[in-house]
Amino acid sequence: MKTISTIVDDVSVSPEIEETFIKIKKALNAPFTPNFFRVWGISPESLKGIWPVMNHILTSGRVGRQLKEMIFVAISSLKGCHYCEAAHHAFCLSIGVTPEQIDSLINNYTADTADPKDKAAIDFAVRLAKDSHSSSEQDFQALRELGFDDEEIMEIIAMSGMCVFYNHLANATKINIDEGFVKKISKK
Structure with missing residues (x-):
């Protein structure tokens, strides 16, 4: 079968x-x-x-791909989606995220070595992946103070929700991790 x-x-x-x-x-x-x-x-x-x-x-959008990929790795690790974690780990390596940052994303669901702006966005997205009801006006204000505008904050929220959705699809279908992703990760 x-x-x-x-x-x-x-x-x-x-x-x-x-x-x-x-x-x-x-x-x-x-x-x-x-x-x-x-x-x-x-x-x-x-x-x-x-x-x-x-x-x-x-x-697409105004938030950079590197930050979005980091969010994807952190949430995928949190949600136990091995496929998405591996795929976006490989993409992170391809676009300049360091192995130390990736290890932090996988093990701590944050990037302690990222700049404060990126760390705040990752932490916010991960918190929303845990509990979508947890967003507040204070979150918007804190992210604004770090330099994000409202459009970018909405992109971070969309990214968080998209990660949860894709993790669900990948976990439900039990997709085998691509050999190309495995090779990329093993070279780090």
Whole structure:
């Protein structure tokens, strides 16, 4: 009996899905289409909804990709999503996050070596991943004082929610971690 995590090997890819996979690789600046998206290729309608969320929240906007990837690692570790933790660990390494920062994100759900602005954003996003009711006017004020504007704060909130959503999808499908991510992490 096949498990969900092995379906990726048998997905029949239509030209439309292959085109989506090419867009994903390009937007993520990845050398391959991650297994996460390949598994969802079995459900084209789901993939049509899942990919644009990540494309807009992770790869676009005013908050930098590096900070967003750090948030993704911290929340994925918190939520026990080994797939997302490994994938975004590899992306962090590719865009200049240090191994020490990544270790802190994985073990403490924060980045003690990051600048205070990044640390505050990561801590806020992780707290929201634990309890989405925990945001307050004081959070907005503290983040504003560090230099974030309201649009950027909303992006941090969206990033936190997106991480929880993607962790759910990856954990539920038990996706195998891509060999390319494993190799990247082992080289650090």
